[in-house]
Each structure stands twice: as structure tokens, then as C-alpha cells.
Amino acid sequence: xxxxxxxxxxxxxxxxxxxxxxxxxxxxxxxxxxxxxxxxxxxxxxxxxxxxxxxxxxxxxxxxxxxxxxxxxxxxxxxxxxxxxxxxxxxxxxxxxxxxxxxxxxxxxxxxxxxxxxxxxxxxxxxxxxxxxxxxxxxxxxxxxxxxxxxxxxxxxxxxxxxxxxxxxxxxxxxxxxxxxxxxxxxxxxxxxxxxxxx
Amino acid sequence: xxxxxxxxxxxxxxxxxxxxxxxxxxxxxxxxxxxxxxxxxxxxxxxxxxxxxxxxxxxxxxxxxxxxxxxxxxxxxxxxxxxxxxxxxxxxxxxxxxxxxxxxxxxxxxxxxxxxxxxxxxxxxxxxxxxxxxxxxxxxxxxxxxxxxxxxxxxxxxxxxxxxxxxxxxxxxxxxxxxxxxxxxxxxxxxxxxxxxxx
DNA sequence: ACCTGAACACCGTTCAAGT
DNA sequence: ACCTGAACACCGTTCAAGT
Numbered sequence: 001x002x003x004x005x006x007x008x009x010x011x012x013x014x015x016x017x018x019x020x021x022x023x024x025x026x027x028x029x030x031x032x033x034x035x036x037x038x039x040x041x042x043x044x045x046x047x048x049x050x051x052x053x054x055x056x057x058x059x060x061x062x063x064x065x066x067x068x069x070x071x072x073x074x075x076x077x078x079x080x081x082x083x084x085x086x087x088x089x090x091x092x093x094x095x096x097x098x099x100x101x102x103x104x105x106x107x108x109x110x111x112x113x114x115x116x117x118x119x120x121x122x123x124x125x126x127x128x129x130x131x132x133x134x135x136x137x138x139x140x141x142x143x144x145x146x147x148x149x150x151x152x153x154x155x156x157x158x159x160x161x162x163x164x165x166x167x168x169x170x171x172x173x174x175x176x177x178x179x180x181x182x183x184x185x186x187x188x189x190x191x192x193x194x195x196x197x198x199x
Numbered sequence: 200x201x202x203x204x205x206x207x208x209x210x211x212x213x214x215x216x217x218x219x220x221x222x223x224x225x226x227x228x229x230x231x232x233x234x235x236x237x238x239x240x241x242x243x244x245x246x247x248x249x250x251x252x253x254x255x256x257x258x259x260x261x262x263x264x265x266x267x268x269x270x271x272x273x274x275x276x277x278x279x280x281x282x283x284x285x286x287x288x289x290x291x292x293x294x295x296x297x298x299x300x301x302x303x304x305x306x307x308x309x310x311x312x313x314x315x316x317x318x319x320x321x322x323x324x325x326x327x328x329x330x331x332x333x334x335x336x337x338x339x340x341x342x343x344x345x346x347x348x349x350x351x352x353x354x355x356x357x358x359x360x361x362x363x364x365x366x367x368x369x370x371x372x373x374x375x376x377x378x379x380x381x382x383x384x385x386x387x388x389x390x391x392x393x394x395x396x397x398x
Numbered sequence: 399a400c401c402t403g404a405a406c407a408c409c410g411t412t413c414a415a416g417t
Numbered sequence: 418a419c420c421t422g423a424a425c426a427c428c429g430t431t432c433a434a435g436t
Contacts, residue, residue: 016410026421028412037410090289093335100361107363117366126383129332130325136292137324162299164306167316184325191390215429225402227431236429402435409428416421 002040003047003082010084041088046096048085051078053098054105064113064120065189071106072127072185079135086135115196123192130188134181201239202246202281209283240287245295247284250277252297253304263312263319264388270305271326271384278334285334314395322391329387333380 005022006014016037020027034040052075061067079086094100103124110120204221205213215236219226233239251274260266278285293299302323309319 015408017408027410028421029419031411032419087290090335091286100364104361104364111363117363120363122379122383122386125332125336126329126386129329129335133324133328133332136289136328162303164303164310164316164319180321184321187321187325187390187394188387189390190393191386191388194389194393195386214427216427226429227402228400230430231400400436402433404431404433406431407429410426412423412425414421414423417419 001047003044003085006044006084006088007082011087042092042096045085045088045092045094046098048078048082048089049094049096049098049102051081052102061109061113064110064115065193067106067109067113068123068127068189068192069185071102071109072131075102075128075131076135076181079131080138083135083139086132086139089132090136115192116199119192119195123188126188126192127185130184134184138177200246202243202284205243205283205287206281207283210286241291241295244284244287244291244293245297247277247281247288248293248295248297248301250280251301260308260312263309263314264392266305266308266312267322267326267388267391268384270301271330274301274327274330275334275380278330279337282334282338285331285338288331289335314391315398318391318394322387325387325391326384329383333383337376 002014002019005019009018016027016030019040020030023029030040034043052071054071058070061070079089094102106124107117107120110123111117115123201213201218204218208217215226215229218239219229222229229239233242251270253270257269260269278288293301305323306316306319309322310316314322
């Protein structure tokens with residue numbers, strides 16, 4: 001399957017020829033199933049979004065904050081487990097069936113729990129953007145592959161010319177990334193809550 | 200210049216050979232100035248970030264909200280003027296000198312106007328993510344190139360299976376994108392403000 | 399020493415030719 | 418009818434060979 005291969009070798013190394021080889025087939029054969037590599041990538045993204053969909057056994061959320069937090073965590077976890085999909089997600093707006101399903105489920109739940117439809121839609125978009133953006137930031141953390149190159153780059157930074165950047169970096173190094181994610185999310189949820197109360 | 204060519208032909212059509220041709224040079228010559236195409240793309244992104252830097256003649260912001268809004272608007276405008284740079288910005292964390300300068304200036308201003316350093320750093324990241332995410336969404340609007348393909352895709356959507364998505368789409372079609380951007384930004388600013396007051 | 403054309407090792411995609 | 422090897426038209430990158 002294409003999604004597995006992306007997980008394994010990453011977007012850059014993913015090749016129609018390599019996928020064909022894995023399937024004991026030929027590259028030309030793939031074009032009988034998909035129109036292009038781009039279309040295939042849409043499917044790969046949609047596979048990831050499938051993991052964000054609500055499971056049937058999930059207990060019902062008690063508040064819209066609860067619901068938003070839960071979907072955000074699922075989304076975040078899916079991206080942690082499939083970090084190689086991130087570049088694809090940043091490049092496309094997810095238009096596959098699961099992408100639409102997640103959107104629909106989430107907005108629906110938020111509306112049901114008291115958020116005005118317009119605000120619910122904006123909330124979903126803002127949160128989704130935050131998750132993807134945070135994951136992009138996370139992939140640049142010291143555990144990532146290109147770490148050494150970027151680390152050496154930052155090492156050259158003067159504390160005098162970039163005092164706040166360096167200070168902030170130090171401050172944030174203290175807190176684990178999981179907490180950071182939750183804190184930033186809370187920032188957004190609070191903003192949504194204030195918008196809700198205003199009307 | 201590389202940035203101009205990206206603006207003109209887009210990321211996909213941008214080619215070392217084409218750039219060399221524009222410069223009345225050869226592709227091999229480019230590798231005397233840059234190590235790789237990726238490095239060149241870092242410069243292209245940094246050119247855009249240069250437009251986000253504070254101009255010397257700017258009047259001083261009155262509040263951190265004011266400062267944040269102003270930098271967000273500049274960033275947003277730069278992306279509107281160079282939409283082809285967006286895919287690059289989504290793929291890299293901007294590590295060029297201007298990227299660092301914008302970060303430094305912004306966090307510095309926010310701290311000076313009363314935001315705790317940690318919160319200022321997170322605020323910058325969250326807002327930057329929002330801007331890039333919003334631009335990605337905007338590039339999918341009906342004025343964009345791939346509009347017909349995506350439009351036809353959404354046309355197939357059942358109002359029964361995706362009631363909230365369709366309803367939200369209708370609701371949001373009414374408001375101009377500029378207003379939407381400002382509203383979403385306000386959501387985040389409110390969240391930051393609540394975090395500030397809490398401590 | 400500086401620049402280039404041509405080459406290398408790839409791509410995504412297509413298509414004539416086999417079974 | 419289904420599948421494939423080879424080909425096409427490209428890439429980014431390198432390098433021997435020219436000046």
C-alpha cells in the first residue's frame with residue numbers, strides 16, 4: 001500500500017517505480033488504478049485522516065471544548081505516528097472522503113454542543129491549522145533527522161542580535177512538547193469561548 | 200533573481216535550467232553560488248520574509264494586540280502578493296536571516312508591550328501558523344487556478360451526508376475573505392489575552 | 399581560473415509490443 | 418484484454434573539457 005511506503009521511506013524517496021516493485025508489479029500498471037502520483041498522494045493523506053475519524057465506541061463528549069480537544073489529540077497523534085505524511089498535508093487541503101468526514105463530524109458535534117455554526121466552522125479550520133503547524137514545528141525538534149544542520153545554524157546566532165528568540169528557545173526547552181501542544185490549543189479554545197459569549 | 204521566477208512560474212515549473220537561462224548563464228554555474236536547489240528555496244522564502252520586517256518609518260504600536268495585528272497584516276499581504284511562495288513556506292521552518300529577524304522583532308515588541316516572554320513566543324508561533332494556514336485555505340478559493348477541479352469535487356457532495364460542511368460553506372461565502380482573516384486572528388488574540396490575565 | 403556542454407542517474411508518464 | 422519493457426521528455430547535479 002502507498003501509505004505504508006510513504007511512512008517507510010518518506011515523501012522524497014517515494015517513487016512510482018518503487019511502489020510498483022513493492023507490489024510486484026510495474027510502474028505502468030499503477031496508472032490503471034490512479035491518474036497520477038498527485039492523486040495517489042491524496043489517497044495517502046486520506047488514509048491518515050481515517051485515523052482521526054470518531055470510533056464507534058467513543059463516549060460522547062461533555063462539552064464543545066472536550067470534543068475539540070479530543071479530535072485535536074487524535075489528529076495530533078495520527079501525525080506523530082505518520083510524520084512523513086506532514087509535507088503532503090501542508091501542501092493539500094484534504095479533499096478525500098475521510099477529510100470531509102472528519103470535518104463534518106467535528107463541526108456537527110461542536111454545533112450540537114452549543115457552538116454557533118459559523119463559529120464552529122471557523123474553530124475547526126483554526127484548530128486544524130494549528131495542529132499541522134505545530135507538527136511542522138515538532139518535526140524540527142532535536143529528535144528529527146535534519147536536526148544537526150539546523151542546530152548548527154542556530155548555534156551561530158548571537159545572543160545579542162537575537163536576545164528574545166534565544167530566551168524564548170531556552171524557556172520552551174524546559175517544557176515537554178506534549179504540554180506545549182495542549183497549552184497552545186487551550187489558547188485557541190479560550191479565544192473561541194470568548195467569541196461565543198460575545199454573541 | 201530566483202524569487203521573481205518563483206512568483207512568475209510557480210514552484211512546480213521552477214527549474215535550475217530555467218533560472219540559468221533567465222540569468223543568461225548555465226545551470227552548472229548556479230552551483231557555484233548555492234549548494235542545492237533546496238538552499239535556493241530557503242533564500243526565496245527569506246526574500247518574502249524581508250517584506251514582513253518592520254519598516255523604519257512605522258509608528259510605534261500602542262498595545263501588543265496592535266503590534267500583533269500589524270505584523271499579521273504585513274505577513275498576510277506579503278503572502279497575497281507572492282502566493283507561489285506558500286508551498287515553500289509550508290514545507291520549511293524559515294531559518295533565513297529575515298525569518299529570524301521577523302521573529303526577533305515581533306517577540307521583542309510583544310514583550311516590551313507587556314506580554315510575558317514565554318507567552319509572546321507562543322503567540323508568535325501560533326499567529327504565524329494561522330497566517331500560513333489561512334493562506335493555504337485562500338489559495339483554494341474560487342479565484343485560484345485549480346478551482347474548477349475542486350469545485351466539481353464539492354459539487355458532488357450530498358447536503359444530506361455533509362450538512363454542516365455545506366451549511367458552513369454557505370455561511371462563509373457571505374463574508375469577504377479579508378474579514379474572515381481578521382476575525383480568526385481576533386479569536387487567537389483573545390485567547391492570548393485571557394492567558395495573559397490568568398497569570 | 400572560470401565557464402560550459404554533455405553526461406549521469408534519476409523522475410513521472412506513455413505506449414508499442416508482447417502474451 | 419491485460420501487462421510489460423522500453424522509451425520520452427524531463428529533472429538536479431557533476432565533471433571533463435574547453436577558453
